[in-house]
Amino acid sequence: MISSIEDWNNMNPLMAPGLAANVTSPVLVALDFATADAALAFASRLDPLQCRLKVGKELFTAAGPQLLQQLQARGFQVFLDLKFHDIPNTVAHACKMAAEAGVWMVNVHASGGRRMMTAAAEALAQYSQRPLLIAVTVLTSMEASDLAEIGITVPPQEQVLRLAHLTKDSGLDGVVCSAQEASLLKTELGRDFKLVTPGIRLADSAADDQRRVMTPVAALQAGADYLVIGRPITQAADPLAALAAINVDIQSYLATKA
Numbered sequence: 001m002i003s004s005i006e007d008w009n010n011m012n013p014l015m016a017p018g019l020a021a022n023v024t025s026p027v028l029v030a031l032d033f034a035t036a037d038a039a040l041a042f043a044s045r046l047d048p049l050q051c052r053l054k055v056g057k058e059l060f061t062a063a064g065p066q067l068l069q070q071l072q073a074r075g076f077q078v079f080l081d082l083k084f085h086d087i088p089n090t091v092a093h094a095c096k097m098a099a100e101a102g103v104w105m106v107n108v109h110a111s112g113g114r115r116m117m118t119a120a121a122e123a124l125a126q127y128s129q130r131p132l133l134i135a136v137t138v139l140t141s142m143e144a145s146d147l148a149e150i151g152i153t154v155p156p157q158e159q160v161l162r163l164a165h166l167t168k169d170s171g172l173d174g175v176v177c178s179a180q181e182a183s184l185l186k187t188e189l190g191r192d193f194k195l196v197t198p199g200i201r202l203a204d205s206a207a208d209d210q211r212r213v214m215t216p217v218a219a220l221q222a223g224a225d226y227l228v229i230g231r232p233i234t235q236a237a238d239p240l241a242a243l244a245a246i247n248v249d250i251q252s253y254l255a256t257k258a
């Protein structure tokens with residue numbers, strides 16, 4: 001579990017050189033934009049010491065690997081959030097491409113199973129500087145009724161825990177989960193197993209399509225290591241002020257723990 005700023009910077013000693021080495025925040029800003037130009041214009045207003053960036057399916061499909069290089073050239077550590085879910089051979093080779101692109105973190109779907117996750121981990125093990133590899137457990141947009149419709153009749157928390165154990169057994173670095181499961185997962189899986197939590201919402205922000213949500217400080221208190229935040233920052237009237245306010249709240253919380 002994170003207890004100081006130094007913890008975030010020591011979390012991936014394998015990251016590519018040249019990137020910001022002293023990021024002072026656990027916030028990963030989700031760059032959910034439709035074009036490279038829009039994403040780069042937004043990123044140019046951000047400081048790579050104040051946040052990391054997440055590139056997901058919309059932006060990567062529009063802009064491709066070149067955008068990863070452009071963001072990294074500006075000093076940002078990049079989480080490539082493509083949630084690979086395919087046969088083991090395909091996912092292993094996709095993870096290698098992510099490593100070649102120099103990203104800081106990449107992910108797969110834990111529901112792809114043990115053989116798929118192990119193949120992904122083994123594919124990255126050959127790199128002296130490799131991305132962190134994490135697995136999505138249950139999407140933060142899903143609640144119990146959504147799971148029931150796809151034949152999963154246990155509560156989200158139980159399914160998250162099952163998939164997190166499988167992820168750890170398969171040799172990955174951590175999971176994507178909601179902050180609502182963070183406390184349980186830290187207790188069950190240990191402090192070094194990374195918890196990346198989307199579904200972060202400010203007290204006064206709309207939940208949008210998210211279902212399992214928590215505020216930034218509550219998420220950290222529960223044990224989240226990284227906070228994925230998109231619309232509450234990117235759609236804010238003043239995105240920079242929104243990010244700054246979140247970071248101030250986080251620093252205040254950490255100061256109480258010091």
Ligand SMILES: O=c1ccn([C@@H]2O[C@H](COP(=O)(O)O)[C@@H](O)[C@H]2O)c(=O)[nH]1
Pocket residue numbers: 030032056136138139140141176177198199200208210228229230231232
């Ligand atoms: O379970 C998951 C996995 C990934 N995401 C991604 O995080 C961001 C959240 O954006 P918001 O605007 O803050 O809702 C988005 O890019 C998702 O693809 C997730 O939300 N939940």
